[in-house]
Amino acid sequence: MSDSVLLLRRVRERSGEAAAAAASGGASSSPGPAPRRKRGRRRRFYPEHRVYRARSSFLDLSEEQVLRRYRLDKAAIAGLCRELGADLESLTGRSHALPVAVKVTSALTFLASGSFQTATRDSTGISQSAMSNCLAQFLEALQRRAARYIAFPAPGRPAPPAGTGAFPGVLGLLGSMHVALRAPSENEVAFRNARNFHSMNMQVVCDAAGAITNVVAKFPGSCPNAAVLENSALARLLEGARPEGAWLLGDRSYPLKTWLMTPILFPCGAAEERYNALHHQALAALRQTRALLKRRFRCLDAAGGCLQYAPQKVCQIFLACCVLHNIALRRRMPLEPPEGPEPDPEPELPLQAPHVQISSEARAVRARIVQQLEFTVQMSCESCAEAVREALRGAPGVRLLELRLEAQTVLVEAELAAERVRELLEASGRRAVLKGMGGAEDGEYKPGWGAPNWAGGEGGGQTGPGVPTCVPVASLGAAVAALSGPGGVRGLVRFLQVSPQRCLVDGAIDGLQPGPHGLHVHEFGDLSRSCDSCGDHFNPDGECHGGPEDEHRHAGDLGNVWADADGRAAFRMEDSRLKVWDIIGRSVVVDAGEDDLGRGSHPLSRVTGNSGPRLACGVVARAAGLFQNPKRVCSCDGLTLWDERDRAAAGPPPAPAPHL
Known part of the structure; x- marks a missing residue:
């Protein structure tokens, strides 16, 4: 038999055996899809001797290097490690767990540099995933302790005293700070701010020393500053109870309230100009605080790129930076010059609610602050000036603003009658004469220029395009x-x-x-x-x-x-x-x-x-307004200011002081 015939027979026999086996198996089971092959769990194999990256310790660096890299000194970092240790320590020692110090310094490196985690992990000696976990744990631990470092003054505390030439009764300085973030996947439009980038609108209150006392970090960038304030616990606190004669200071993006003093949009006269100047001077501490936050923690500066995180985590980052800022401020840590360009200053936002109705009570409070009395007091030496200061010191309802010995003038804010203030001044043994009074919004307007824009909101409703609403000419106020x-x-x-x-x-x-x-x-x-x-x-x-x-x-x-x-x-x-x-x-x-x-x-x-x-x-x-009466000698009868004082219409002439 030929080889080809034998090969064909073997193929037929094997085909028959396969068909018989299939027939016997099909009779006992119903037709269906073939069962999937079970995938076994992959087992990770480690080498017998594992090799770990070398981890750097902040203790190995000099004090200058630590300040430059972490923005805190060694003692402050060690204190953070002790305080956050309970939250950052691993529960077990398996898998070569990261020490608390490595987690703290890794998070501080990211906050200070603003670099991506991939670049930051190279300087810390840990993987990118470990870097992400360290940052998340650090932020959550610091957030739970934020109330220890950020606290607003208690409502029962008396109003802080104001120095000579300073704005009186300031409880805190109110402002906003926009922190850039990547466009969120949901409700992207709500996070686009007035400067056309995505951000979170952070409300900040600080004191004159730059210490942050209140933070509201939860509103998107499109939310106006006034709306953030209205929906904050701080507004509810100050509406309920606050010290008499004390208030916050805010810029023109906030509405005027009895507890929030804002600039006068169209000042008329020297008194209002001085009010605005003192207001601007007081807010300088807030501007410096915002700039210092961006210099100290580059992750907050939009010039280096936006934060690649969800809004909630961006708020955690900002709150952590505020806590660390206060820690650095308490320890008086110097700030090393940062690498790269200076951060962009926060721009002054326009009035966001021009037609908000301002309460008459709030206007009255601001008017009392603007209300000032100018006296000429017969002073000849520094001891005379000190006697006048002592006479006004502690007097209720009177606050000394300025004393100029060479000009013999005293400028005060007073809620008392002018005659009572004059009596206080003359209690020092020096004769005093009221020269001028100044108040809020006391300006004259010229016919044809449009009526003063006092009704309605601050700055809305002008009578004509480009027409001044209040012209500070010879005042009839x-x-x-x-x-x-x-x-x-x-x-x-x-x-x-x-x-x-x-x-x-x-x-x-x-x-x-x-x-x-x-x-x-x-x-x-x-x-x-x-x-x-x-x-x-x-x-x-x-x-x-x-x-x-x-x-x-x-x-x-x-x-x-x-x-x-x-x-x-x-x-x-x-x-x-x-x-x-x-x-x-x-x-x-x-x-x-x-x-x-x-x-x-x-x-x-x-x-x-x-x-x-x-x-x-x-x-x-x-009558003369504030700073409008330079008279020393009367032109009608040649009498001096003090001769006129001695024959004043109101009250008998005072007895001459012993030293005059």
Whole structure:
């Protein structure tokens, strides 16, 4: 038999055997897909002798190298290792676990350099995955302890004192800081800020020394600063309780509040210019703090690239940097000049809510801060100046702003009547004369330039494009009336327009009988027949007589002033109906009896308040504003300022001081 025939037979036999085996197996099982082959777990094989990277220790470096690399000194790093050790220590010693010091220094290296973890791991001697784990553990551990290092002053603490020439009553400096991050995969538009890059809007409060006292790190970059503040626990805290005469300072991106002082957008006059200058000077500490954060921790500087993390982790990074900043500040660690370009300063944002309605109470608080009194005090040497400082030191409602010995001037902020402040100054043994008063928003506007933009929000609603809303020309914001009468009653009444809705009335009248006396502005400034020719109460709206708080009243109804046992009535009040520019040339009259404010049964109750005969009167004349009265010698009679002081209308002339 040939070889080809034998080969064919063998192939047929094997085919038959395979078919029979398939038939016998198919009878006992239903048809279906072939079972998958089980994949066994791969087993990782390690060499008999494992080789680990060499890990560097901060203890092997010099103090200068440690400061440059980690932004903290050796003692501070050792303290962090002890404090965070419970959270960073591995539970077991298997797999050659990383020591706490390596985890801390690895995280500090990343925060200080701002480099990617891949580049940072080369300087720390650990893998990229280990570097990521170290950073996450460090941030979580530091976040749990943030309250130990970042704490806002307690509400019950008294207002901090202000030095000479400093902004008074500052609790903290409020601002924002944008930290760049990569575009999130969800809701990307919400993180794009006004400068057109993705960021987190971090709210920061610091004190004058640069220590951070409050941080809000959870809002996206498109969220306005005002909205971040409104939704923060800090706003709720200050709305509820705060020290009297204390507030935060914020830039123009925040709305004015009773506890948050912002710049005056359109200052008019020297007082408001000084307010803005002091405000800007005080906020310099906040600007320096933000710049120092970026210099100390380069990961926060957008110039080096954005953070490649989710928003939540970016907030953790920022909070950790703030904690470390405070630690470095407490230890007074010097900051080595960083490598690379200087960080970009935070730009001043425009007003983000131009039509926000500002409460009248908030305006009143700012107006009291702006309210200033300028006195000339007879000082000849440094001991005189120190005596004046001592007389004002600790006086409630009075704060010394500036004392210039060579010019013999004293500038104060006061919530007291000007006469009371003068008495305090003269308690030092030096004669004092009020030269000028200044208040918020007290400017004159020229006809045709548009009315002052006081209604509504700060800066909205101009009357024309490019038209100034308040022109600081010769101000009609202050006026004075010198009262005198046949019965020996004499006094001075001053008016200061601190806002369009608020006129401050300040004065002192001597020679009165003890008790209440009606005080009114009358329609005429005619003194030809003494006070009888002054006309009726100033009443441009045709209303009935009433009290200062009544809705329906004469515009000139100022209520009552109270004379003490010595016959002196010193008063300071605010009125919402009077306008200084409406009463120039009219008169002020003080009456013999009490004004019943239109609530009595006498027929004159709704006409004059039945306050009796007129005792003294004076014409309302324009007065000097702040820094507008350089007079030393009177041009009409040649008397010096001190001669005029000694024959002042209000009060008897004081006895000469022993040293004068």
